[in-house]
Amino acid sequence: MNVTNDxxxxxxxxxxxxxxxxxxxxxxxxxxxxxxxxxxxxxxxxFSGIPVIIPDVPQFSNxxxxxxxxxxxxxxxxxxxxxxxxxxxxxxxxxxxxxxxAKLEFPGxxxxxxxxxxxxxxxxxxxxxPLYIMMARLDWLDTYxxxxxxxxxxxxxxxxxxxxxxxxxxxxxxxxxxxxCTEFGIYWRIIxxxxxxxxxxxxxxxxxxxxxxxxxxxxxxxxTAMRPVTTGLTLFNQExxxxxxxxxxxAVIIFIPSFLLFLFTQRFLVRGVVLSGLK
Amino acid sequence: xxxRSSVQTKPVQFGKYxxxxxxxxxxxxxxxxxxxxxxxxxxxxxxFYPIALELWASLRNxxxxxxxxxxxxxxxxxxxxQDKRVLHSFKVTLIYSVGSTIIxxxxxxxxxxxxxxxxxxxxxxRSIIFFPYMISVVIxxxxxxxxxxxxxxxxxxxxxxxxxxxxxxxxxxxxxxxxVISLVVWQNMGYAMVIYLAGLQNIPEQYYEAARIDGASxxxxxxxxxxxxxxxxTLFITVIGMIGNLQAIAPAYLITRGGPADATxxxxxxxxxxxxxxxxxxxxxALAFMMFAVIFVLTMIQxxxxxxxxxx
Numbered sequence: 273m274n275v276t277n278d279x280x281x282x283x284x285x286x287x288x289x290x291x292x293x294x295x296x297x298x299x300x301x302x303x304x305x306x307x308x309x310x311x312x313x314x315x316x317x318x319f320s321g322i323p324v325i326i327p328d329v330p331q332f333s334n335x336x337x338x339x340x341x342x343x344x345x346x347x348x349x350x351x352x353x354x355x356x357x358x359x360x361x362x363x364x365x366x367x368x369x370x371x372x373x374a375k376l377e378f379p380g381x382x383x384x385x386x387x388x389x390x391x392x393x394x395x396x397x398x399x400x401x402p403l404y405i406m407m408a409r410l411d412w413l414d415t416y417x418x419x420x421x422x423x424x425x426x427x428x429x430x431x432x433x434x435x436x437x438x439x440x441x442x443x444x445x446x447x448x449x450x451x452x453c454t455e456f457g458i459y460w461r462i463i464x465x466x467x468x469x470x471x472x473x474x475x476x477x478x479x480x481x482x483x484x485x486x487x488x489x490x491x492x493x494x495x496t497a498m499r500p501v502t503t504g505l506t507l508f509n510q511e512x513x514x515x516x517x518x519x520x521x522x523a524v525i526i527f528i529p530s531f532l533l534f535l536f537t538q539r540f541l542v543r544g545v546v547l548s549g550l551k
Numbered sequence: 552x553x554x555r556s557s558v559q560t561k562p563v564q565f566g567k568y569x570x571x572x573x574x575x576x577x578x579x580x581x582x583x584x585x586x587x588x589x590x591x592x593x594x595x596x597x598x599f600y601p602i603a604l605e606l607w608a609s610l611r612n613x614x615x616x617x618x619x620x621x622x623x624x625x626x627x628x629x630x631x632x633q634d635k636r637v638l639h640s641f642k643v644t645l646i647y648s649v650g651s652t653i654i655x656x657x658x659x660x661x662x663x664x665x666x667x668x669x670x671x672x673x674x675x676x677r678s679i680i681f682f683p684y685m686i687s688v689v690i691x692x693x694x695x696x697x698x699x700x701x702x703x704x705x706x707x708x709x710x711x712x713x714x715x716x717x718x719x720x721x722x723x724x725x726x727x728x729x730x731v732i733s734l735v736v737w738q739n740m741g742y743a744m745v746i747y748l749a750g751l752q753n754i755p756e757q758y759y760e761a762a763r764i765d766g767a768s769x770x771x772x773x774x775x776x777x778x779x780x781x782x783x784x785t786l787f788i789t790v791i792g793m794i795g796n797l798q799a800i801a802p803a804y805l806i807t808r809g810g811p812a813d814a815t816x817x818x819x820x821x822x823x824x825x826x827x828x829x830x831x832x833x834x835x836x837a838l839a840f841m842m843f844a845v846i847f848v849l850t851m852i853q854x855x856x857x858x859x860x861x862x863x
Contacts, residue, residue: 287666293676293728296662299737300680303694305707310697323705369590378580391598393850394800397819398839401603402608403825405616422597425590455582476692484687484802491827503687509693516697523690532642538678541685545742546749 292320301453307527307530310520311335318516323438334521341518344525346497348505351526354489355417355482362478365425366464370433371459375445396487404491414494429474436470467469473544476537480530499528555672565774608834612845616832627837636813637821637838644797644818647728651735656785658736664777666744667751675747681741688738692805696721721807727814731802751777753767763818786852794849797842818842 298378305325310318312330338344403422404413412418440463448458449524464471493499496507505526508519534541562680609627613620614767631637663678666673683691699720707717720730758776797818803809803820810816819842826835 292661293665294671296658296740297676298734299680300683300741303691303698304682306698307690307694318703323703323708350852365593366588368586372586373561376579376583376586378583381583385593388590388594391594393794393847394598394602395794395819395822395843395846397798397800397822398600398605398843399601400823401835401839402604402616403597404700404827405604406601407831408617419624424597425593427594430590455579456587459586465793467593484689484690485688487823490804502687505689507692512668514696516703519693526687528688528689530683530685536677538681542681542745545684 275422280367284453297399304527307520308518313364313517315515315517331517334517336526338518338525340522342504342522343510344501344504344506344522346503347499348525350416350419350498350504351483351500351502353416355479355485357416357420358477358482360422361420361424362426362429363475366429366474367433367437367471368429368459369425369462371437371463373430374434374437375440375442375463377401388427388430390427392431401493403488407492408515409456409523413492414498418492419489419498423482423485426478432474433467433470436467440466471539472537473540476533476541477544480533480541483526576754580621589674598622605839607837608833609840611833614830614832614834619829620833623833627834631835631837631841636816637818638860639813640816640818640821643728643816647732647735647794647799647815647817648793650729651732652789653741654732655739655743655792656788658715658740659788660747660781660785662740662744663747663751664773672796677741681745683738684742686738688801691738695737696806699730700854722811724811724814726809727807731806731815733807735796735802739792743792746788747781747784750781754780790849790852794846797846797849805858832838 287344297459303326309325311334312332313324313327314329314331315548317324317327341349352466373381374390397424398415407418411419413420445458453461489500489503493503496504501508501522505519505522508515508522553694554863568801591664595811608620610617610622611620611626611714612623612626664739670676687845698706699721701717701722704718704720710717720726758780759772762772762776798819800819800823803815803817804823807815809820809824818838822838822842825831
């Protein structure tokens, strides 16, 4: 695709292109740099009314103090348990269902698959009121199971795994059957090893999106101790007064896992994002 | 593998084999349903049952699901059309969704067109632009909340420094909605770019070569080849964007609390408040179902597009 790459490359077009790119990159990255800067400032620095990028005396102590100001360690632990638990559940159930829909023939398959797919169009805010009431009746408000169970599997994950399993040759499975493999053995020993990269993508996307989940914890969590990092962070953000420096410090702490995951796995991630859309 | 697969001849001609096939067929169906059991239970309990509960609650007054309630038929749905706050919220949500979806798509397309060329460092640039999409909306809301703060924010300080007036970005009735839209565009432009890049890479190079031989200018190439061939991608991005934006709660909750004067009172956020602050469960359920209907139609369109794309 070479729209502007004709023989007569207009110098000014090229200049404008680079200017636009530079501006966009700046806009995309600046808030994160500024966030790190804020996290190293004192409250006096921030309310002086003269914003700075590099604080005179960087307050690294903010990163030590935040753990005392709010149970931030607990928040991180809660998020790890919830996002981790949900991710593990997805890795157990999504490929299993994907396999059944991709490779087994049985009456009712298409109807069941359509029903699973139809859940894709149910927005979360339509489920949130009855789910809240279900959790209240089960006495699961403010518990890990309350935070985890509404997200145990996803139609998206099942669909993704199915797409990756369809191309696997059926001969492999037949060979397994002849060698005396059980049906589960065929899935476990023959199919699963073939889709490991797809499972990595699924795990990454699930973990990151659950780590970022905000609305459900807001509804179902009642005590400070059960908050995950997302709603925990809003503790510093009160209606009339915001402790910006600690908000930023907390934001950096939440941001680090996503950033590291992104840095080392972005090829997987981007492919997963594209596949979820175009396939 | 090839040797083994040759064993797989179908012995249909023998009666007893036929019988065995049927029994193995039944056995496999049992296995399939056994594997699917957790999935069937899960989706029934956490998707279909809640939807049924919500539908039931939407037909009732009082405290359905939590206490006493009476059947009122479609009253809750009728009430929606007289509720000025809801109608206003619907209008705000429409502006928000259409605005951010279109702007995101346009910027994403421009970025994809530029970054599909051989530009130095394009891989890193793509990553940087995509990155905000992966970050929690909480961080983004708080971050921009600070940057846009009228007193301590760096944007107003910058504007003063170059001799312009600062704005009450998030508390001015005219500025709040555009500001919130900008944040959403900022977060999602990288996603649109990535999808457009995938779309661009699917266009065969020969089309361009052929057109160039016929003397087409780059503007013509874009207008008559790139844009039409990207149409499915564009539809996909806009429909996905609309579906996502129509159900957004977090931007309103975190950045503006729906204010000032309901200027950013997004529909899903309004439903959230009607349900959990005002405890009008029946009415909130009806509201949720209305939006569900809109999203349902949009999703059907998207499935149709997705179906066409697989063929393409």
